[in-house]
Amino acid sequence: MGLWSFVKDAGSSLFGSKAEAAEAPEAAAAKEAALKAEVEKLGLDAKGVEIKVQGDKVVLSGKAATPEAQEKVILAVGNVAGVAEVEAEDHLDAAAPVFHTVKKGDTLSAIAKATLGNANRYTEIFEANKPMLSHPDKIYPGQMLRIPQA
Incomplete structure (x- = not known):
């Protein structure tokens, strides 16, 4: 769990x-x-x-x-x-999920740079959070996002 x-x-x-x-x-x-x-x-x-x-x-x-x-x-x-x-419950056959809590002033690009090492990978975070995200610019402080691993 x-x-x-x-x-x-x-x-x-x-x-x-x-x-x-x-x-x-x-x-x-x-x-x-x-x-x-x-x-x-x-x-x-x-x-x-x-x-x-x-x-x-x-x-x-x-x-x-x-x-x-x-x-x-x-x-x-x-x-x-x-x-x-x-x-x-965890999926035992999968790696532990990686989540990121959005802070004031965060953008998907900034989150991608901090978590994935490249700001241009923001689209991967956006895709990983569909359908909860409808647009890459519509995130808010306190929101938790999935960070794709691979």
């Missing part, structure tokens, strides 16, 4: 206001449904993955068909306002 930390107040707002996002446990089912809908809206292959909400933590049990699909599901549910952590 892997555990990833996210910026709780960054990301799309699926749970309503901060007050609504923090309320009683009976809202967990509604939050789980909202996260499942987000994953489906993005067109991610999450067959075999169950989403459970425990406070501000999301637990993914089971595994997606591929390590890439698993990483994208982790990011899809983690980059939601109100989610501070995502716990998920």
Whole structure:
């Protein structure tokens, strides 16, 4: 199992206001449904993955068909306002995922230079984060991105 930390107040707002996002446990089912809908809206292959909400933590049990699909599901549910952590099963046949949290002033080029050694490889990061990213210039502080390895 892997555990990833996210910026709780960054990301799309699926749970309503901060007050609504923090309320009683009976809202967990509604939050789980909202996260499942987000994953489906993005067109991610999450067959075999169950989403459970425990406070501000999301637990993914089971595994997606591929390590890439698993990483994208982790990011899809983690980059939601109100989610501070995502716990998920690892694909034992794959290398540990590499994620990067966007800081103020970051660009995909700057992230590519820092993580891949070449600013011109920003397109690889963009492609690795589709469909969560719709444009290379539309990233925000606190967002977590996949960094492709290979």
